[in-house]
Amino acid sequence: MRVLIAEDDTVSRRILETLLRNWGHEVITTLDGEEAWQALHELNAPALAILDVMMPGVDGLEICRRVRELGGATPPYIILLTAKHGARAIVDGMEAGADDYLTKPYDRDELRVRVQVGVRIVELQTRLAGRVKELEGALEHVRQLQGILPICCYCKKIRGDQDYWQTVESYIADHSEAEFSHGICPNCYETTVKDQLASFRALVQPPV
Amino acid sequence: MAADLLRMDDYLAQSLTRPPRANDTVATTGAIDPAVIVSLDEAWEEGEPDLVVELIDLYLGDAPQWVESMRAAAAGVDARVLKRAAHTLKGSSGSLGVRQVAETCRMLELSCSESAARVEELLQQLNREFATARAALAAERLRRVA
Numbered sequence: 001m002r003v004l005i006a007e008d009d010t011v012s013r014r015i016l017e018t019l020l021r022n023w024g025h026e027v028i029t030t031l032d033g034e035e036a037w038q039a040l041h042e043l044n045a046p047a048l049a050i051l052d053v054m055m056p057g058v059d060g061l062e063i064c065r066r067v068r069e070l071g072g073a074t075p076p077y078i079i080l081l082t083a084k085h086g087a088r089a090i091v092d093g094m095e096a097g098a099d100d101y102l103t104k105p106y107d108r109d110e111l112r113v114r115v116q117v118g119v120r121i122v123e124l125q126t127r128l129a130g131r132v133k134e135l136e137g138a139l140e141h142v143r144q145l146q147g148i149l150p151i152c153c154y155c156k157k158i159r160g161d162q163d164y165w166q167t168v169e170s171y172i173a174d175h176s177e178a179e180f181s182h183g184i185c186p187n188c189y190e191t192t193v194k195d196q197l198a199s200f201r202a203l204v205q206p207p208v
Numbered sequence: 209m210a211a212d213l214l215r216m217d218d219y220l221a222q223s224l225t226r227p228p229r230a231n232d233t234v235a236t237t238g239a240i241d242p243a244v245i246v247s248l249d250e251a252w253e254e255g256e257p258d259l260v261v262e263l264i265d266l267y268l269g270d271a272p273q274w275v276e277s278m279r280a281a282a283a284g285v286d287a288r289v290l291k292r293a294a295h296t297l298k299g300s301s302g303s304l305g306v307r308q309v310a311e312t313c314r315m316l317e318l319s320c321s322e323s324a325a326r327v328e329e330l331l332q333q334l335n336r337e338f339a340t341a342r343a344a345l346a347a348e349r350l351r352r353v354a
């Protein structure tokens with residue numbers, strides 16, 4: 001997964017890069033808050049971000065707030081990584097919009113599993129966004145077949161959205177996933193087809 | 209690599225084989241936490257340069273600037289800049305196991321608004337500890353690239 005890190009301290013940043021690459025992630029490195037913010041609101045932004053809280057310029061908490069204001073179907077999963085300890089710092093971080101919080105010095109295994117949780121949440125979020133899109137498409141089809149349809153009393157054609165009269169089958173085919181196979185119902189056979197067949201037979205086989 | 213070389217003053221090749229582990233007797237005087245060095249060695253991957261050497265170079269390149277920045281901020285009574293520099297050097301030192309420097313930076317971060325005498329006392333302590341740490345890190349680096 002593409003993971004963004006924002007850390008102004010070179011030593012901590014290099015360690016973080018090494019660990020994340022060892023765990024199979026593609027790392028996008030930023031050196032301060034402004035750079036991180038740019039990377040997080042561009043197209044194809046990384047899905048997971050590990051941000052230092054105290055950075056020059058825009059700090060980690062402000063980035064969290066801005067990212068949450070952006071909204072979107074697949075917002076990035078944000079882990080704050082900071083030397084600030086204590087419940088108040090954690091509450092401030094989570095209220096600003098962070099998904100998780102880890103204090104320095106951190107345990108490598110703890111960071112690894114927390115990143116794994118982030119990856120799971122991002123994947124779940126992506127799958128859900130895909131399903132929501134599919135359902136919205138399906139709902140749109142259903143909506144098109146709802147409501148009052150103007151139909152001709154004689155030929156049974158339907159007037160479509162563009163004021164164009166279509167046969168019932170072409171209208172339904174255009175507005176749904178339905179397809180038609182053609183047959184003859186028993187009633188029409190009796191009232192129409194039977195007589196027509198008799199006429200054809202009479203034409204090809206004159207009475208003896 | 210070519211682009212990196214253009215920005216360097218010098219270049220020292222290092223082995224791509226397994227770096228000597230910290231418990232192969234770390235060249236430590238108590239200024240560096242051996243457990244942190246062991247933990248960093250564990251993050252080393254086959255075929256990669258020695259991570260500890262790289263981190264020592266980064267640290268020794270940056271830390272003097274942060275120390276100087278703290279001294280200048282103290283002289284100019286700029287508590288905000290002093291706190292920021294102390295915070296960054298604390299993180300950097302902690303990540304590399306330079307524990308005494310990290311601890312003094314922590315105290316400076318907390319005391320930056322206190323009396324100038326207290327800040328000066330901590331800065332002098334930081335200078336002594338940083339000098340010790342620098343020597344220990346240089347020795348560790350030398351041991352690894354030798």
